[in-house]
Amino acid sequence: MINSPRILPRPRRRLPAARPPLPRGAETVITSPRILPRPRRRLPAARPPLPRGAAAVIDSLRILPRPRGRLSPARPPLPRGAAAVITSPRILPRPRRRLSAALPPRPRGAAAPPPAAAVAVTDEGGVGPRRSFRISLRPRVRVVPWVKPPVARKPKDPAKSPRPSIEALAAEWAKEKAASGAPEEECVLPFLQKGAPKKEAFRRLPLPHTFQEFSIDPIKKEELDNGTEPPPYTQYCGWGSRALEAIEKDDFVIEFVGEVIDDETCEERLEDMRRRGDKNFYMCKVKKDFVIDATFKGNDCRFFNHSCEPNCQLQKWQVNGKTRLGVFASKAIEVGEPLTYDYRFEQHFGPEIECFCGAQNCQGNMSVSGKD
Numbered sequence: 001m002i003n004s005p006r007i008l009p010r011p012r013r014r015l016p017a018a019r020p021p022l023p024r025g026a027e028t029v030i031t032s033p034r035i036l037p038r039p040r041r042r043l044p045a046a047r048p049p050l051p052r053g054a055a056a057v058i059d060s061l062r063i064l065p066r067p068r069g070r071l072s073p074a075r076p077p078l079p080r081g082a083a084a085v086i087t088s089p090r091i092l093p094r095p096r097r098r099l100s101a102a103l104p105p106r107p108r109g110a111a112a113p114p115p116a117a118a119v120a121v122t123d124e125g126g127v128g129p130r131r132s133f134r135i136s137l138r139p140r141v142r143v144v145p146w147v148k149p150p151v152a153r154k155p156k157d158p159a160k161s162p163r164p165s166i167e168a169l170a171a172e173w174a175k176e177k178a179a180s181g182a183p184e185e186e187c188v189l190p191f192l193q194k195g196a197p198k199k200e201a202f203r204r205l206p207l208p209h210t211f212q213e214f215s216i217d218p219i220k221k222e223e224l225d226n227g228t229e230p231p232p233y234t235q236y237c238g239w240g241s242r243a244l245e246a247i248e249k250d251d252f253v254i255e256f257v258g259e260v261i262d263d264e265t266c267e268e269r270l271e272d273m274r275r276r277g278d279k280n281f282y283m284c285k286v287k288k289d290f291v292i293d294a295t296f297k298g299n300d301c302r303f304f305n306h307s308c309e310p311n312c313q314l315q316k317w318q319v320n321g322k323t324r325l326g327v328f329a330s331k332a333i334e335v336g337e338p339l340t341y342d343y344r345f346e347q348h349f350g351p352e353i354e355c356f357c358g359a360q361n362c363q364g365n366m367s368v369s370g371k372d
């Protein structure tokens, strides 16, 4: 076998020099050096032994808040009894200044500090009575409903107003009317004012109640919130409006006002109406996403009923760039006559309701399709 050198493993590198003999007992440690953890950094110096009671704090160094600035010097050993407070460092308020220097060790036999419900930290260092903070687990924030603070409104100075208010004009008008010997009720609730040219209609004195909003409960509509006497009731058509004075043909009677809503809201409200089983309809579609709804807010116009032979007409006007609806007398109207217009006005729409206008030419219903 020694004569056949090829089967011997060829050494690649020079074999190391023979190891020196190991001391007894050390063999198990250094014979397998690979299973020893390789140190990445230099290990810190061994920790000093901790005082009793503080062990929980220092053993969980990782949950201590990480200091933002320079690292402060190592914490001083804690006094007895303080451990319960600082074992959960996250709930400790973060000190603004650097913590005081190390506390002097308590001499043997000295009285223990009071049980620490609070730790007092002083500027000068050491434990003392000043600048103490108390740790409480009670919630400090209470959620309360936010109440909008009242806004003090400056009362309007009537002297500065360029035009007299509606109320002032209406009062003046009513005074004149009363002076002329007209009955009292005519001075309170007139539906029109005669004499002004048609084009001026929307700039003229708005009549009392014309722009006044009712707050209306559509179900109990006889109980009008503002104490206004309800309009006369008609047997088949519900509440209606009547003229309190004679009206000439083409005179402006009243504006159709209400909430301006878009098509989507309109659909929602119609659905609500259907659910309530309410048959009274107070909407007028002017154009896309422009529906005037007098269901909840409006004026006397919301009580004008439909007639197939009406005495008024609903007209669309452009007033200072805004589309507005006005009711104009389509014929001469006598005192006490019910005020009506044809609901099938342009895009006026509504549910299929049987018409009880009583006109000779009555078409039987008030749907949009009846006209377009």
Ligand SMILES: C[S@@+](CC[C@H](N)C(=O)[O-])C[C@H]1O[C@@H](n2cnc3c(N)ncnc32)[C@H](O)[C@@H]1O
Pocket: 221, 236, 237, 238, 239, 240, 279, 280, 281, 282, 302, 303, 304, 305, 306, 307, 353, 354, 355, 356, 357
């Ligand atoms: C704008 S409101 C008019 C005021 C309503 N009468 C009230 O009591 O509040 C329109 C509703 O009045 C009723 N109405 C108006 N004219 C009618 C008529 N000619 N025949 C039947 N019902 C009528 C319908 O219920 C309609 O939806």
